Amino acid sequence: MTQAEKTEQEILKFTVPSCLEYIRPIQVFIGQLAQQLGFCRTRIYDIELIIDEVCSNAIEHGSETPNSGIDLTLMFDSSKLEIHVRDKGKCVQGNWLATGRLDEVSQKMTPDSERGHGIFLAEKLSDSLEILTNPLGGTDVQVVFYFSPSNDS
């Protein structure tokens, strides 16, 4: 499977327990998929980093228990790889990063902040980042990576 051969969009969906141990296998899987699709090494590194950041947020801030689970949806074709990560939220906290709160969090961030950089890495390293409140009371984070003819394949 190469980027050139893939003209129709394919969709993969899977759910993993809300446990940090599962992040590395997910990274490896999506990293290998990105490699097969033709992304360059730097972009694959970025994709794997964003998976780590977004999934760890979903587990730490958007999952009540390990059994809550996080849902991943991968959509890819010849032009892009789109990754959606959905958590179910916590009873008390609800969605951990409500739509529109990104700017509020951003204003509090400084280089010596110990936490909170993950979602901004996702914003900086992806081509598109959307954060939505989902019907389950949790958060959907959607990132898109477009193929760049000069850098990829």
Add this chain to the structure above:
Amino acid sequence: MANESMTIRDNADAKIVDVNEDLGSYAAADLRKAIDRLINEASQQIVVNLSQVQHINSTAIGAMVGAAKRLRQNNGDLKVYGLADNLKRTFDLVGASSVLEIYNSESSALAAF
């Protein structure tokens, strides 16, 4: 002292933490615990060797930034060395390059104390 992800060495000037695996969310917690333990044991000068690390996330970087801030309150410090290009880029993106002292080699990191 050693576990799967890191080894701690004694040096005359500092404790050196050799990180032996990628620092994703799971291993970042181990790094934070190891550094906290050293600080609780009164270590004031810590060097983190990242030369074997291919991936790092913001949690691991945050753990080192937090430790450096605490150590500096008592005239200590945490310095890092051995960053591959991808790691250096991640440090730059989160702004940690302006907070942590980063060196190319262990000897230069130790000499900077």
